[in-house]
Amino acid sequence: MMDPTSSTMNIDQQQSRPGGRSPGWWYPWIFVAFFFVTVAVNATMVYFAMNTWTGLETQHxxxxxxxxxxxxxxxxxxxxxxxxxxxxxxxxxxxxxxxxxxxxxxxxxxxxxxxxxxxxxxxxxxxxxxxxxxxxxxxxxxxxxxxxxxxxxxxxxxxxxxxxxxxxxxxxxxxx
The missing domain is CATH 2.60.40.10 (Immunoglobulins)
Structure with missing residues (x-):
């Protein structure tokens, strides 16, 4: 019989990379980046909407x-x-x-x-x-x-x- 520790890897060892991170560790950061970009674009649009008003309006x-x-x-x-x-x-x-x-x-x-x-x-x-x-x-x-x-x-x-x-x-x- 073979020694289970020498010939087989446990599941944690199979899913980890050399740096110690599991595959897909960066998936949550996709959502963080998406919301960061959305907030940045909205902030930019609010800035230009508030600071570049041309004064065109219908009076009376x-x-x-x-x-x-x-x-x-x-x-x-x-x-x-x-x-x-x-x-x-x-x-x-x-x-x-x-x-x-x-x-x-x-x-x-x-x-x-x-x-x-x-x-x-x-x-x-x-x-x-x-x-x-x-x-x-x-x-x-x-x-x-x-x-x-x-x-x-x-x-x-x-x-x-x-x-x-x-x-x-x-x-x-x-x-x-």
Missing amino acids: YWQRGTTYNAAIQGARRQQERGWQVGIDFQAAALQGRLTVDLKDRQGNLLNGATVTARVVRPTSEGHDFTVDLAYQGQGRYGAEFAMPLAGQWDIRIVADHPQGDYQEVRRVVVKG
Whole structure:
């Protein structure tokens, strides 16, 4: 008969490696690593969500929603008036020049209007401003102003005149 200790190995010796660890000892660490990666990715996403906000939001959404029909009717009246409006925007080295020419349907000059331009940065907040356009004669209104940043801007022109009002939005790109 053979000595059981010399010729056969017990089960613990068969499953152990030279370093003394059993096969599969690292399986629980897979779960630990998975949860570590998940927490790290979530923490990164929370950081970027909290620190890279662009400021885009809908302000006064309730008022805009309830006045939607009035806005459609105002646009219809504006189209029926048939004003001839020429808008010219030029920018160089962060300096903008805006001119607006106003004429009625028959081509008569529209003097005596109050014309303003709301200049809005659509990609971030804190840079918007309003410009009053001065009457320059011959139905032309204009202003020169500094642009705070290069990039995309929306210019909302509003002209109030005794015969009616006019609104239009133009998207422009300002190069620095």
